Amino acid sequence: MKQCxxxxxxxxxxxxxxxxxxxxCQAAGTNPVQLRLCEVCGxxxxxxxSPLRHATEHFKETGHPVMRTLETGESWRWCFVDHVLV
Incomplete structure (x- = not known):
């Protein structure tokens, strides 16, 4: 099993x-489907x-590897580098 x-x-x-x-999304006039928090910078x-995939774009621009869901009732994280739920 792969780990982060x-x-x-x-x-x-x-x-x-x-x-x-x-x-x-707000600046572009689009609505986010669900929100994600960068675990490095917030x-x-x-x-x-979502139409513009800004959490993934943030990773591509910064290299910050781990994000977590901001959705109520969810507690998972995703590592963009290792491609694994943590």
Missing amino acids: THLDALPHPEPAPLSETCLE HVGCCDS
Whole structure:
């Protein structure tokens, strides 16, 4: 079973969300489907089911490897580098 090699390098405590929604979606006039939190810097972006996929774009621009869901009742994380749920 593949594991994430980036969890130990994440800040503790995790960063607070920098916004309540995906600001990139807001600026583009689109609606996010679900929100994701960057576990490195607190950036809030929309999921890959959203039209513009800002959480993935944030990873591509910054290299920040791990994000987590901001959806109520969910607690999973995703590592973009290792392609694994953590």
